[in-house]
Amino acid sequence: MKEQLNAISETVIGAAIAVHRELGPGLLESAYEACLEYELIDRGYSVERQLSLPVRYRGVSVDCGFRIDLRVNGLVIVELKAVERLERIHEAQVNTYLRLTGLHLGLLMNFNVTRMIDGVKRIVREFPE
Template sequence: MALIPDDWTGEIIGAAIDVHRHLGPGLLESAYEICLAAELESRGVAVQRQLALPVCYKGRRLDAGYRIDLLVEQSVVVELKAVARLEPIHDAELLTYLKLAGLRYGLLLNFNVPVLKHGIRRILNG
């Protein structure tokens, strides 16, 4: 598909809504992650799960244990949550991932809500 990253966010949100409608709230984050990845793949969207994100320190790339939940089309970082409510620390976490990855577009999706539109945040780096 020939979409720009901003268009990918719409595609990702549509897929996430389908997953949420099917599963509902209350599951572990990992269940939503694998189902969202499968939904995106079924739509012909390239997605990587649990992608290692090294920290660059004084010219060295170090594995600090950071993992991107989903990287869509090499351009959108998707961070999934299944929490009572999104907190500012969740925004900061995604922004950090965007900075470390050198990417601009991110989506924070909280599946532990009655209606998914109340659990969506778009985050831009820069």
């Protein structure tokens, strides 16, 4: 499982770099999201976009409007931003998504950077052995 998650992570980062090289910074998050989805599908991955994430509250599923930008192969959450800089609240958002889904790996990606690699943050929650 660990190797599979790492392989998906590497592919997503590579795909994001390819999208960023083509488009550059300065666009809306939605443009990067659509292009990254296309790039990952083109590389043979299964991608769910704008996936609804209900919250379990006191045993009831409550739709609160949370949406995961991308979920790759059902295992890795990708949260995209196009902001001046990533903040702690963005990391908290990914951590919450990981907790609510029971997944272990999330990628927080800010496309509003000069070099894409500087906009990538891996977030791990109870990584499987």
